[in-house]
Amino acid sequence: MVVTRFAPSPTGYLHIGGLRTALFSYLWAKQNNGRFVLRIEDTDKKRNSQEATDAILKAFQWLGLKHDGEITYQSQRDEIYAKYIKQLLEQDKAYKCYMTKEELTELRETQMANKERTMYNGKYRDFDGVAPEGIEPVIRIKAPLSGEILVRDGVKGDVSFQAQDILDDFVIARSDGAPTYNFVVAIDDYLMGINEVIRGDDHLSNTPKQIVIYEALGFEIPKFYHVPMIHNSKGKKLSKRDGATDVMAYKEMGYKPEALLNFLVRLGWSHGDQEIFNMAEMQELFNPKDINKSASIYNTEKLDWLNAHYIKNSSNNELAELLTDYDLVLTSHDKKEILLDAIKDRAKNLQEMADMAKEILSTPTSYDKKAVKKAFKDESIPILNTFGAKLSNSESCHLPTDYHSLMQEVVDEMKIGFGKIGMPLRVALLGKMTGPGIDVVMAVIGKDETMQRIANAIAANS
RNA sequence: GGCCCCGUCGUCUAGCGGUUAGGAUCCAUGGUUUUCAUCCAUGUUACAGGAGUUCAAUUCUCCUCGGGGUCACCA
Numbered sequence: 001m002v003v004t005r006f007a008p009s010p011t012g013y014l015h016i017g018g019l020r021t022a023l024f025s026y027l028w029a030k031q032n033n034g035r036f037v038l039r040i041e042d043t044d045k046k047r048n049s050q051e052a053t054d055a056i057l058k059a060f061q062w063l064g065l066k067h068d069g070e071i072t073y074q075s076q077r078d079e080i081y082a083k084y085i086k087q088l089l090e091q092d093k094a095y096k097c098y099m100t101k102e103e104l105t106e107l108r109e110t111q112m113a114n115k116e117r118t119m120y121n122g123k124y125r126d127f128d129g130v131a132p133e134g135i136e137p138v139i140r141i142k143a144p145l146s147g148e149i150l151v152r153d154g155v156k157g158d159v160s161f162q163a164q165d166i167l168d169d170f171v172i173a174r175s176d177g178a179p180t181y182n183f184v185v186a187i188d189d190y191l192m193g194i195n196e197v198i199r200g201d202d203h204l205s206n207t208p209k210q211i212v213i214y215e216a217l218g219f220e221i222p223k224f225y226h227v228p229m230i231h232n233s234k235g236k237k238l239s240k241r242d243g244a245t246d247v248m249a250y251k252e253m254g255y256k257p258e259a260l261l262n263f264l265v266r267l268g269w270s271h272g273d274q275e276i277f278n279m280a281e282m283q284e285l286f287n288p289k290d291i292n293k294s295a296s297i298y299n300t301e302k303l304d305w306l307n308a309h310y311i312k313n314s315s316n317n318e319l320a321e322l323l324t325d326y327d328l329v330l331t332s333h334d335k336k337e338i339l340l341d342a343i344k345d346r347a348k349n350l351q352e353m354a355d356m357a358k359e360i361l362s363t364p365t366s367y368d369k370k371a372v373k374k375a376f377k378d379e380s381i382p383i384l385n386t387f388g389a390k391l392s393n394s395e396s397c398h399l400p401t402d403y404h405s406l407m408q409e410v411v412d413e414m415k416i417g418f419g420k421i422g423m424p425l426r427v428a429l430l431g432k433m434t435g436p437g438i439d440v441v442m443a444v445i446g447k448d449e450t451m452q453r454i455a456n457a458i459a460a461n462s
Numbered sequence: 463g464g465c466c467c468c469g470u471c472g473u474c475u476a477g478c479g480g481u482u483a484g485g486a487u488c489c490a491u492g493g494u495u496u497u498c499a500u501c502c503a504u505g506u507u508a509c510a511g512g513a514g515u516u517c518a519a520u521u522c523u524c525c526u527c528g529g530g531g532u533c534a535c536c537a
Contacts (some may be wrong), residue, residue, distance in 0.1 A: 007537090008537090009536080009537045011536090011537075041537060042537095043536090043537080044530065044536055044537065048537095076487095099532050101535075104534095104535090112463090115463070115464095116464090117463090117464055117465085117533085118464090118533075118534090138535055151466095156466095156467065156468090159466070159467075160466095161465070162464075162465080165464070165465050166464085166465055166466085166533075168533090170534090171534080172537085174535040175535060176535080178535085180534090180535070180536085180537090181537050182534070182537095185537085192493055200531095201466095201467065201529095201530090201531070202465070202531055203531095203532095203537095204466065204531075204532080205467090205531070205532040205533070207466075226467085228468075228530090228531095229530070229531075231529090231530075233472095233473090234535090235529060235530075236529095236530085237530080238530085263474090266474065266475080266486090267474070267475095268474090268475095269475095270474085270475055272476065272485085273475085273476065273484075273485040273486075274485095274486095275474090275475095275485080275486055275487090292468095292474095292475080293467080293468060293469095294467090294468045294469065294529095294530095295467090295468070295469095295529085295530060296475090297472095297473065297474080297532090298473095298475065299473050299474075299487090299488095300471090301473065301474090301488055302473075302474060302487050302488090304485060304487095305486085305488090306487095308500090312500075312535035327499055343499090344500095345499060345500040345501085346498075346499040346500070347499090350526085364527075375497090383508095417496075418496045419496045419497085420495075420496090421496090422496045423479085423496070423497070426496090426497065426498095427485070432497095432498095433497055433498080434497055434499080435497075435498065435499090436497095436498080436499085437495085437496095437497090438496085438497085442499080452516095
């Protein structure tokens with residue numbers, strides 16, 4: 001069974017980089033009828049918070065991603081890690097190091113001055129003397145001093161590291177006994193049965209260290225897939241101002257979850273020429289072997305296009321429901337179908353869509369100057385009056401076609417072009433020259449409101 | 463700086479020795495729409511550079527250049 005995981009450290013909200021690796025992991029597990037588990041990496045007690053964990057869960061919920069089983073918190077697994085540290089100590093695969101921080105800093109500075117690689121010098125590796133007084137030791141692993149460490153990566157291929165280039169006896173437990181990242185990751189991934197690790201390629205150079213742990217403990221090494229980074233438009237790591245914002249901010253901006261997911265799944269992964277993937281298709285088609293090797297640049301153009309696509313293809317019921325989050329309540333509006341049909345093709349996002357609806361639904365308080373000058377001329381007033389009179393006498397105006405016939409009558413009787421009535425009417429009803437079909441607008445706002453707006457416009461612009 | 467990864471249109475990508483280098487997005491133009499948007503059509507734009515290997519390189523190898531990641535008692 002395939003078991004994948006998402007293992008964030010709760011130091012902030014979930015952003016799209018994390019979400020993408022979570023999505024990849026999720027899809028791969030689901031496709032294989034496997035499990036997708038969540039582990040919170042909160043071993044650094046100073047830097048993490050419950051709020052951050054809650055924020056991640058909230059984002060998952062919005063996007064419809066569900067983890068399997070209970071959440072594992074590393075902070076609650078101290079005894080487990082202690083057990084393995086003890087074991088390694090007893091097997092002489094790890095040792096206590098009494099070097100002080102000052103001593104370490106000094107060592108490092110000397111190495112830098114000599115242009116050597118900065119690394120621990122193994123001072124206590126084979127120490128059997130009397131431990132210095134008053135120093136709480138850290139625990140270091142006895143890492144191999146030479147030889148090759150091979151990472152068999154499903155995305156990058158085989159990546160080979162030389163032990164002498166990259167390894168030293170790194171710390172696996174701090175002086176306060178708390179275990180460190182590379183140590184607990186290996187233990188937890190093994191204990192949780194995770195056999196396919198999909199994560200950012202910023203972890204690629206950590207992987208040899210984790211392999212050292214796996215081997216010291218005799219654990220089976222999982223399959224790794226290191227996913228390239230997402231960069232900003234300058235090709236640098238994503239920062240808060242250029243996209244690494246809270247995933248929930250995308251909801252506020254009016255993006256639909258399926259658009260965000262579809263956007264992210266295509267960032268670094270592809271399936272031929274296909275662009276549109278619903279969740280079922282993603283689950284069926286995603287395969288980490290098709291992940292790109294190179295980093296991609298984050299850019300909202302395609303996300304906007306996808307979002308517009310998904311909005312256009314949403315049912316009006318769903319849209320009406322979603323729009324309540326953007327301060328637009330349409331549930332009781334009798335012409336909501338007509339309204340929604342009229343604006344769903346025009347909006348890039350739900351926020352914009354809500355604004356359009358509100359604009360149509362509310363009586364204009366001002367009129368665009370250019371629009372008035374261009375389309376609301378003196379000759380327009382008798383035309384509007386004629387139309388108004390017809391409307392006033394009309395008994396059954398409900399649908400756009402009803403209003404359209406009325407406009408047609410005016411055009412025919414006055415022997416004018418359609419534009420002579422269309423544009424002035426548009427300005428009168430919306431205060432500007434752009435928007436949905438004018439007959440549609442009238443149907444949505446109704447006969448009384450239409451006549452009111454015509455009267456308002458004539459009063460204000462003549 | 464050491465080590466590691468990467469390099470096809472502006473962007474997301476297809477390609478896996480022989481292609482007019484494909485799609486999508488963006489942009490532009492035209493059509494449809496009384497307007498706007500949608501939709502449809504058309505168009506501009508790419509193999510980082512240099513050596514090899516080969517009958518043939520975007521594709522394989524090496525070098526250069528460029529970009530990124532990582533080198534903690536952070537994760």
